[in-house]
Every structure is written in C-alpha cells, then in structure tokens.
Amino acid sequence: MDDKTHFHVDCPSRLLFEQIADKWSIMILTVLNEKPTRFNELKRRLEGVSQKSLSMTLRRLERNGLIQRQVLQTAPVAVEYSISPLGLTLLEPFGALYRWTCENIQAVESARESFDRRV
Amino acid sequence: MDDKTHFHVDCPSRLLFEQIADKWSIMILTVLNEKPTRFNELKRRLEGVSQKSLSMTLRRLERNGLIQRQVLQTAPVAVEYSISPLGLTLLEPFGALYRWTCENIQAVESARESFDRRV
DNA sequence: CGTAGTGGTATCTTATTGAAACTTGGTTTA
DNA sequence: TAAACCAAGTTTCAATAAGATACCACTACG
Numbered sequence: 001m002d003d004k005t006h007f008h009v010d011c012p013s014r015l016l017f018e019q020i021a022d023k024w025s026i027m028i029l030t031v032l033n034e035k036p037t038r039f040n041e042l043k044r045r046l047e048g049v050s051q052k053s054l055s056m057t058l059r060r061l062e063r064n065g066l067i068q069r070q071v072l073q074t075a076p077v078a079v080e081y082s083i084s085p086l087g088l089t090l091l092e093p094f095g096a097l098y099r100w101t102c103e104n105i106q107a108v109e110s111a112r113e114s115f116d117r118r119v
Numbered sequence: 120m121d122d123k124t125h126f127h128v129d130c131p132s133r134l135l136f137e138q139i140a141d142k143w144s145i146m147i148l149t150v151l152n153e154k155p156t157r158f159n160e161l162k163r164r165l166e167g168v169s170q171k172s173l174s175m176t177l178r179r180l181e182r183n184g185l186i187q188r189q190v191l192q193t194a195p196v197a198v199e200y201s202i203s204p205l206g207l208t209l210l211e212p213f214g215a216l217y218r219w220t221c222e223n224i225q226a227v228e229s230a231r232e233s234f235d236r237r238v
Numbered sequence: 239c240g241t242a243g244t245g246g247t248a249t250c251t252t253a254t255t256g257a258a259a260c261t262t263g264g265t266t267t268a
Numbered sequence: 269t270a271a272a273c274c275a276a277g278t279t280t281c282a283a284t285a286a287g288a289t290a291c292c293a294c295t296a297c298g
Binding site for chain 2: 009012014015018019021022023026034045046047062063065066086090093100104107108111112115
C-alpha cells in the first residue's frame with residue numbers, strides 16, 4: 001500500500017505520446033514555424049515521409065489545434081498549412097527535448113556500444 | 120532550390136522518437152526518479168503496461184544509458200532499476216513536455232471537438 | 239498531345255504493440 | 269513433501285499501425 005505516483009490510463013502522458021509527440025509532428029511544427037508551407041514542400045523538407053504519413057499527421061495536428069489548414073483558391077488549388085498559436089507554445093518544450101538529443105546523442109551512442117559489448 | 124531546414128533520415132529527432140521519447144519511458148523515468156524500483160512494482164505503478172512492453176522498454180532504456188539494472192543477490196533474486204546520471208538530465212525536457220500537456224490538454228480537447236463538429 | 243506538378247486516397251505488405259500463456263527458480267503453506 | 273505462489277521475465281499469436289506503392293482528378297507547360 002503506497003501513495004506514490006501512479007500513472008493511470010487517462011494520464012496526460014498517454015494523450016501526449018498517442019496524439020502529439022511523434023517524430024513527424026516535431027519536424028512539421030519546426031518547418032511551419034519558419035513560414036506557412038504547402039503539402040508538397042513539406043514532403044520535400046521531410047526526408048523519407050510517405051504521403052500517407054504526412055497526410056495523416058497533418059490531419060491529426062489540425063484536429064488537435066496545433067496547425068491550421070487553408071485552401072487557397074488558386075489554379076491549381078493549393079493547400080497551405082501554418083502553425084497555430086497553440087502549436088507555437090508547443091515548440092518550446094519540443095525544442096528543449098530536441099536540444100537534449102543533440103547534446104546527448106554521443107553519450108547515448110557510447111552507452112549503447114558498451115551495452116552491446118557486455119551482452 | 121532552398122537552404123531551409125531539411126530533416127534528413129539521420130536527424131536527431133529520429134533517434135529521439137525511435138529510441139527515447141515513448142510513453143512508457145517518460146513514466147518509468149519519473150518513477151525511478153523517486154527511488155530505485157523493482158520490476159513488479161514498476162508494473163503496478165504503470166497502469167496498463169504489459170510485461171513484454173515493460174521489459175522491452177527497460178532494456179532499451181538501459182542500453183541507451185538512461186537507467187541502470189542491478190540484480191540483488193537476495194532470495195528470491197530481485198532486480199532493481201534506477202535512473203542514471205544521463206537519465207536525470209532527460210527528466211527536465213520530459214518534464215517541460217509533460218507540463219505542457221497538463222496545461223494545454225483542455226485546449227487540445229476543445230480543438231478536437233470543434234474539428235469533429237466541422238467534419 | 240504527353241508530361242509534370244498539385245493534394246491527396248486506396249491498397250497491400252510489413253513492423254510494432256499488446257494480451258495471454260508459459261518458464262525458471264526459489265519459497266512459503268498445508 | 270507436494271501444492272501453491274511470487275519474482276522476473278520470454279514466447280506466442282492476434283490486432284493495430286506504419287510504410288511503400290499505385291492510383292485519381294485536376295491544371296499548366298512545351
């Protein structure tokens with residue numbers, strides 16, 4: 001019997017990782033933070049993303065209010081995605097995590113090598 | 120032709136989300152930050168985790184140098200997991216992300232409701 | 239007319255996740 | 269002394285997600 005931290009199934013961290021913090025989201029938000037960007041330019045900027053993954057991630061980001069989707073009535077039709085005010089606030093914690101990775105990638109990799117040597 | 124941010128396949132964010140930032144990791148590190156904890160207590164503290172997921176996540180965290188695994192020669196044998204110095208440094212950016220979620224979970228949910236009404 | 243670019247969707251295949259059962263080895267219970 | 273039990277996992281199998289590929293409708297360009 002203890003009153004220690006207990007992570008329930010409705011814990012925010014579940015929402016976080018199921019809906020928000022995936023690898024494409026962080027990259028998309030970073031690109032959109034520079035300027036509003038269209039579907040195919042996003043695709044070119046995110047090496048290795050499939051159209052399906054990009055399309056699904058964009059829809060999820062839009063649904064969660066982190067980006068906005070706007071159809072421009074040009075010919076041919078263009079679709080422009082931009083970061084929302086809510087999305088902007090997410091960039092800071094994402095940035096902290098991203099910087100952690102850059103700073104510690106070497107430490108992680110050498111830990112991994114020494115683990116693999118031990119096993 | 121542009122010199123804008125381009126996310127390559129070996130971008131740190133790939134390592135980050137493939138190896139480090141999953142939902143179980145953040146919860147495990149938070150628990151281990153309180154005190155070293157054994158396998159089954161971890162399992163009890165993380166509602167809904169399967170033994171396999173827990174076991175695999177622990178091994179990955181250990182391999183990446185974020186936690187330490189120690190076998191205690193008691194009877195019966197116990198295995199104690201504890202956070203490493205490197206793991207400690209990760210708690211700060213994880214915490215920032217976690218706090219963002221807590222603070223903005225309402226905004227995300229109402230965005231989602233209004234999206235679902237529109238569609 | 240053929241080709242390329244726009245923003246996607248549909249389909250099929252391969253990983254990943256998760257639930258549930260099983261394992262190994264010691265331990266208390268009856 | 270066997271029955272049952274707990275620790276810390278592993279194995280197996282089914283469901284889900286992710287990814288590659290193909291396709292669609294439309295427009296512009298040469």
